[in-house]
Amino acid sequence: MRGTVREMIDRGTYRKLPLFEGELPPGSYAQIVEVKPGQRVGKHYHLHQYELFCIIGGEARLGIGEVEYVAKPGDVFLVKPKTVHWVVNGSDEPFRLFVVKLNYRGDDSVWLEE
Amino acid sequence: MRGTVREMIDRGTYRKLPLFEGELPPGSYAQIVEVKPGQRVGKHYHLHQYELFCIIGGEARLGIGEVEYVAKPGDVFLVKPKTVHWVVNGSDEPFRLFVVKLNYRGDDSVWLEE
Numbered sequence: 001m002r003g004t005v006r007e008m009i010d011r012g013t014y015r016k017l018p019l020f021e022g023e024l025p026p027g028s029y030a031q032i033v034e035v036k037p038g039q040r041v042g043k044h045y046h047l048h049q050y051e052l053f054c055i056i057g058g059e060a061r062l063g064i065g066e067v068e069y070v071a072k073p074g075d076v077f078l079v080k081p082k083t084v085h086w087v088v089n090g091s092d093e094p095f096r097l098f099v100v101k102l103n104y105r106g107d108d109s110v111w112l113e114e
Numbered sequence: 115m116r117g118t119v120r121e122m123i124d125r126g127t128y129r130k131l132p133l134f135e136g137e138l139p140p141g142s143y144a145q146i147v148e149v150k151p152g153q154r155v156g157k158h159y160h161l162h163q164y165e166l167f168c169i170i171g172g173e174a175r176l177g178i179g180e181v182e183y184v185a186k187p188g189d190v191f192l193v194k195p196k197t198v199h200w201v202v203n204g205s206d207e208p209f210r211l212f213v214v215k216l217n218y219r220g221d222d223s224v225w226l227e228e
Contacts, residue, residue, distance in 0.1 A: 001178065001179075001191065001192050002178075002183055002189065002190070002191050003189075003190035003191065003192065019190060019192075020166075020192045023192060023194065024164060024192070024216060025164055025216050025217045027141075028142075028164075028216045030166060030190075030192075032190070050138060050139055050142075052134075052144060052214055054168040054170065054212045056168065056170075056187070056188040056190075057188060064115065064116075065115075069116055073170070073187065073188070074170040074171055074187070074210070075116065075117075076116070076117035076133060076144075076146070076170075076212050077115065077116050077117060078115050078117065078133075078134045078137060078138070078144075080137065096188070098168045098190050098212075100166055100214045102138060102139050102142045102216075103139045
C-alpha cells in the first residue's frame with residue numbers, strides 16, 4: 001500500500017503524519033515529519049528507539065551526536081538510542097523526512113531544549 | 115550516522131547496498147536498492163518480512179498486490195508479508211529506493227518469476 005499524506009499533526013515548529021498505523025509489526029513505527037521553513041527541532045534523544053531517516057524534500061542542518069550534516073533529498077541516516085539529535089531548517093522551504101522507528105515502545109523522548 | 119553509498123552488490127537487473135550493518139536492532143535490516151535503467155525486479159513475496167520503501171531517485175512502475183503505482187522520489191510504500199510485489203523501470207535512469215525490512219529473519223523471498 002502507498003503511504004498517503006493526509007492531515008498532519010501540528011507540533012509548532014514541525015508537523016508529523018503517522019503512516020501505516022495498525023499495519024506494522026510490534027516495535028516499529030513510521031511517519032513523515034516536516035520541519036517548517038526557518039524552524040528547528042530542538043536537541044533531544046530517545047531512551048530505547050532507533051530512528052532511520054530518509055530525506056524526501058528540502059534541505060536542513062541535521063545534528064546527530066557530535067556531527068552536524070547538511071541533509072538533502074535521498075540522504076539516509078541512523079540515530080541510535082541515547083544519541084542527541086536536532087534539526088535546523090534555515091531555508092524558506094519545508095524540510096521533509098520519512099522516519100522509521102525501531103525498538104519502539106511508545107514515546108521515550110528526552111528533550112534537552114525546546 | 116549517515117548512510118554512505120559505497121560499493122553495491124550486483125544482482126543482474128538491480129544492485130543493492132546494505133546499510134548500518136551490525137548497528138540495527140534484531141529483526142530489522144536496511145539497504146538501498148537500485149533497479150537499473152530498462153530493467154525489472156520480478157514478482158516475488160516474502161514469508162515473514164515487512165518492507166518499507168522510500169523512493170529516492172528515478173521513476174518506475176511498482177506493483178504491490180493488485181495495484182501498480184507510478185513510484186517517484188518522496189513516495190513511501192509498505193509491502194506486507196506474503197504480498198506479491200515487483201518493479202518495472204522502463205526509463206533510462208536508475209530507480210533508487212531506501213528499503214527497511216521489519217520482522218526480518220534472513221532471506222525469505224519466494225520468486226514467482228525471474
